[in-house]
Amino acid sequence: MSVIHGNWCVEDIRKVIQSLDEKTGLNGASVPIYLYKSLGKGNTLGSYCPGSGKDKWWRSFSFSLAYFNDDNFRDLAAIDVIRHEYAHFVVDELDLKDVFEDNEDHGIAWKTVCGLLDTDQDGYYRWWRFRSTTEEGLCKAIMSEDIPSVDIIKQLERWGNDLPSLRTRKYYEKELVKKYSRVRVFSANDRVNHSKFGQGLVLDTMPDINKQRLLVKFDSGEIRFVQNRQVYKVVNGHVKKPVSKAR
Numbered sequence: 001m002s003v004i005h006g007n008w009c010v011e012d013i014r015k016v017i018q019s020l021d022e023k024t025g026l027n028g029a030s031v032p033i034y035l036y037k038s039l040g041k042g043n044t045l046g047s048y049c050p051g052s053g054k055d056k057w058w059r060s061f062s063f064s065l066a067y068f069n070d071d072n073f074r075d076l077a078a079i080d081v082i083r084h085e086y087a088h089f090v091v092d093e094l095d096l097k098d099v100f101e102d103n104e105d106h107g108i109a110w111k112t113v114c115g116l117l118d119t120d121q122d123g124y125y126r127w128w129r130f131r132s133t134t135e136e137g138l139c140k141a142i143m144s145e146d147i148p149s150v151d152i153i154k155q156l157e158r159w160g161n162d163l164p165s166l167r168t169r170k171y172y173e174k175e176l177v178k179k180y181s182r183v184r185v186f187s188a189n190d191r192v193n194h195s196k197f198g199q200g201l202v203l204d205t206m207p208d209i210n211k212q213r214l215l216v217k218f219d220s221g222e223i224r225f226v227q228n229r230q231v232y233k234v235v236n237g238h239v240k241k242p243v244s245k246a247r
């Protein structure tokens with residue numbers, strides 16, 4: 001696919017939604033997509049109409065051709081708008097407003113999903129945030145290759161509903177590496193050693209201010225949360241402790 005630049009059709013949009021579905025395991029691609037000459041007072045880019053109650057038949061995505069057919073409307077902005085509306089769909093599909101006890105359309109439930117989809121967490125379009133992209137960059141964004149897989153239910157079970165956004169998590173992680181060195185900051189699938197529980201495999205990580213919470217499956221079969229300060233990495237069977245510079 002080449003650069004689209006103001007020539008979006010329903011099938012292009014559905015392709016983006018399909019690739020988001022692959023990350024979330026949901027079926028947003030089954031929701032009808034409509035393109036209108038303009039939406040709202042003319043300055044609305046897209047909208048998502050939720051189903052009422054259990055009646056999901058009325059759900060739809062709408063997008064404005066005033067933007068999606070404008071040569072100056074950047075492709076990455078279009079994709080961000082699609083992700084924005086898709087995040088509304090996820091909130092609707094999983095009843096996340098109830099889960100988060102927040103009825104705002106652009107509240108914590110929606111922002112959490114945006115964080116997982118690496119999407120601008122603002123209800124308003126800020127054109128200057130979006131750069132033009134190469135064909136390769138566009139393909140990646142269309143295929144959602146910049147998004148790690150999203151398992152929101154698992155995330156909620158593991159970490160509760162005060163998930164920081166993806167951007168905040170990246171920031172925390174960078175700060176942790178500065179503070180502890182790379183040896184003490186962990187990722188999923190790292191082997192670790194705990195003085196009391198022995199060795200295990202990191203299933204998931206959640207960075208926080210000055211610490212990292214780890215979900216570890218120990219070789220005993222026990223799954224528990226530990227902090228990064230309590231374990232060391234195991235590489236090729238060897239426990240890696242950072243070398244102390246003070247001697």
Ligand SMILES: [Zn+2]
Nearest residue numbers: 084088106123
């Ligand atoms: Zn919105």
